[in-house]
Amino acid sequence: MKNDNKKGFYFKQYEAPSQSPFDKLFGIFKELITHTSGDFDEAIEWLRELDVEYSLTDEQYTIDDFIEDLKKKGYIRDEVKDDGSSGLGITAKTERAIRQQALDQIFGNLKRTSSGNHKTKQSGNGDEHTGEFREFHFGDGLERISLTESLRNAQINNGVSDFMLTENDLVVEDTQHKSQMSTVLMIDISHSMILYGEDRITPAKKVAMALAELITTRYPKDTLDILVFGNDAWPIAIKDLPYLKVGPFHTNTVAGLQLAMDMLRRKRNTNKQIFMITDGKPSCVRERDGSYYMNSNGLDEYIVDKCYNQAQQARKLHIPITTFMIANDPYLQKFVNKFTEANQGKAFYTGLKGLGEMIFEDYETNRKKRIK
Numbered sequence: 001m002k003n004d005n006k007k008g009f010y011f012k013q014y015e016a017p018s019q020s021p022f023d024k025l026f027g028i029f030k031e032l033i034t035h036t037s038g039d040f041d042e043a044i045e046w047l048r049e050l051d052v053e054y055s056l057t058d059e060q061y062t063i064d065d066f067i068e069d070l071k072k073k074g075y076i077r078d079e080v081k082d083d084g085s086s087g088l089g090i091t092a093k094t095e096r097a098i099r100q101q102a103l104d105q106i107f108g109n110l111k112r113t114s115s116g117n118h119k120t121k122q123s124g125n126g127d128e129h130t131g132e133f134r135e136f137h138f139g140d141g142l143e144r145i146s147l148t149e150s151l152r153n154a155q156i157n158n159g160v161s162d163f164m165l166t167e168n169d170l171v172v173e174d175t176q177h178k179s180q181m182s183t184v185l186m187i188d189i190s191h192s193m194i195l196y197g198e199d200r201i202t203p204a205k206k207v208a209m210a211l212a213e214l215i216t217t218r219y220p221k222d223t224l225d226i227l228v229f230g231n232d233a234w235p236i237a238i239k240d241l242p243y244l245k246v247g248p249f250h251t252n253t254v255a256g257l258q259l260a261m262d263m264l265r266r267k268r269n270t271n272k273q274i275f276m277i278t279d280g281k282p283s284c285v286r287e288r289d290g291s292y293y294m295n296s297n298g299l300d301e302y303i304v305d306k307c308y309n310q311a312q313q314a315r316k317l318h319i320p321i322t323t324f325m326i327a328n329d330p331y332l333q334k335f336v337n338k339f340t341e342a343n344q345g346k347a348f349y350t351g352l353k354g355l356g357e358m359i360f361e362d363y364e365t366n367r368k369k370r371i372k
Contacts, residue, residue, distance in 0.1 A: 021057065021060075021061035021065075021066070022061075022066060022069050024056070025047070025056060025057070025063075025066045026066075026070075026075075026097075027101070028047060028050065028056070029043060029044075029047060029066075029070075030094075030097055030098050030101045031101075032046050032047060033090060033094065033098065033242065034098055034102075034202060034205060034206065034209075034242055035199075035202050037242065037243050037244060037245045038089075038090055038242045038243040040076060040087070040088050040089055040090055041087060041088070044063070044067065047063060047066075048063055051063055067088075071088075073093075074091055074093050075090065075091060075093055075094045075097070076088045076089065076090055076091060076094065077089060077091050090242070092239060094242075095239050095241075095242055098209060098242050099209040099210070099212060099213040099238075099241070100213055102206045102207075102209040102210040102213065103209070103210040103213040103214055103217075105206065105210070105356075106206060106207060106210040106356030106357070106360070107210055107214060107356065107357075107360050133146060133149055133171045133172065133173055134171070134172060135170070135171065135172075136150075136167065136170035136171065136172050145170055145171070145172055146171050146172060146173045149171040149173075150165065150169050150170045150171050151165065151169075153168075153169040153170075153171060154166070154169040157169055180221045180222055180223075180269045180270075180271060181219070181222045181223075181269060181271045181272070181273065181363075181366065181367050182222070182223045182225075182264055182267040182269040182271065182272045182273075183211075183215070183222065183223065183224050183225070183272075183273050183274075183275060183363070184224075184225045184226070184227065184260040184263050184264055184273075184274050184275070185208055185211060185224065185225070185226045185227075185274075185275045185277070186227055186228075186229060186233075186256045186257075186260055186274060186275065186276040186277065186278075187201075187204050187205075187208060187226065187227070187228045187229075187244070187277050188204075188228075188229060188230075188251060188276075188277060188278035188279060188280065189201065189228045189229065189230050189244065189245070189246050189247055189249060190229075190230050190246070190247075190249045190250060190251040190280055190283075191246060191247070191248050191249060191250075192251070192279055192280040193246045193279055193280075194246045200279050200326055201244065201245070201246045203355060203356075204277050204326075204355075205241055205242070205244050206356065207277065207355055207356045207359055208226055208241050208244075208277075209238075209241050209242070210356055210360075211224065211359060211360075211363070212224055212226070212238045212241065214360070214363075216238070219367070222269075222367075223267060223269070224238070225260075225263045226238065226241070227256060227259050227260060227263070228244065228256075229251070229252055229253065229255055229256030229259075230247050230249025230250065230251070230252065231249045231250055231252055231284055231286075231292060232252060232255050232286065233252060233255040233256040233258070233259040234259070235259070235263070249284075250283040250284035250292075250294050250296065251278065251280050251281065251282050251283045251284060252282070252283075252284040252285060252286065252292075253276075253278070253282040253307050253310075254282065254285050254286075254303070254306045254307055254310055255285075255286060256276070257274070257276075257307070257310040257311070257314065257321075258310065260274045260314075261274075261310075261313065261314055261317060261319060264317070264319055265317070271366070271367070272317075272318070272319045273319065273320050273321075273322065273366055274314065274319060274320070274321045274322070275321075275322050275324065275359060275362075275363075276321060276322070276323045276324065277324045277326065277355070278323070278324070278325060278326070279325070279326040279327045280327065280332075281298075281299055281304075281331075281332055281335060282299075282300075282303045282304055282306075282307050282335075283295060283296045283300070283303065284303070285302075285303050285306055298331070299331060299335055304335055304339075307335075307339055308338065308339060308342045311339050311340075311342035311343035311345070312342045312343065314343055314345075315342065315343045315344055315345075320343065320344065320345040320346070320366070321339075321340075321343045321345040321346075322345055322346045322347070322348070322362055322366075323336055323339065323340060323345070323346070323347045323348070324347075324348050324350055324355060324358065324359065325347060325348065325349050325350070326350060326351065326355070327349075328349055333349060336349075346362065348362075
């Protein structure tokens, strides 16, 4: 606001806009629906318990009012459940909102750059403007000339009254090539992901949702496929991520890697990579006759050798594997080190905190590499 007594301005402390009752509850609801793997009834039950403990609502706006608003805004709908009963379930609009919240939580505090930021170190006739200018050189395309900067140079060099645009006034804007990346994200859904009193699957889901939202909105030319692996491996759609659950499974890492490579073979992009989130040792392989060989006691040489073979196969296909091991057991580190060496990939030994940041940074780093 202008000060009447003297030139200048005065400022007051910034006051953040208050959240509406709906928005406050909706943020909590999105978190709960992720933890309950899309179970609306369970999420609302948790929300009611939190309301009793922390007084989230008042007489003016209740949990029932919140549910009605969810319906009106298109976040939930009536549906028939698997057991034949009717009830409420979340919609695609909610699934998108959950992915966006995951993106904000995991990547929101990281340094952002302009849209389409996957660049190579070479500048030239690319398809992305850098905002940096240089003198025109013979061979530069006319479409790269910055008219505004060139006219400005002409006015400075020749004046307005005797205006003349010469080759020496011309300025071009540098561009950089945008490479495309095809990524497969492997998520371990073996039983160990919820053992020992630690929920490891929910953070893994959040990372997957955030990565999916990042790629589809910021890098639409890139591709992301997601698969899960337990006794077997199978692909899942991005929209199915909120509903992902751990099963009573062993860890068939071999099946996951085989499926990931099959997916990437079908991609036309030159740049390909596999991200694998796991917390345990490989403990299962499927034999040619369809039977399963399983061993949960330590590292089974027969199983891990098959994993090393898959790592080498991916290397031959120029597909690096980045392993995010949510465990720090020494014998597991030894396995991961040998696995990484066979593939010449990378490995991170990480807790749940910071997992998203690691994946984001590694994705950005790998995306900057252009394989010609």
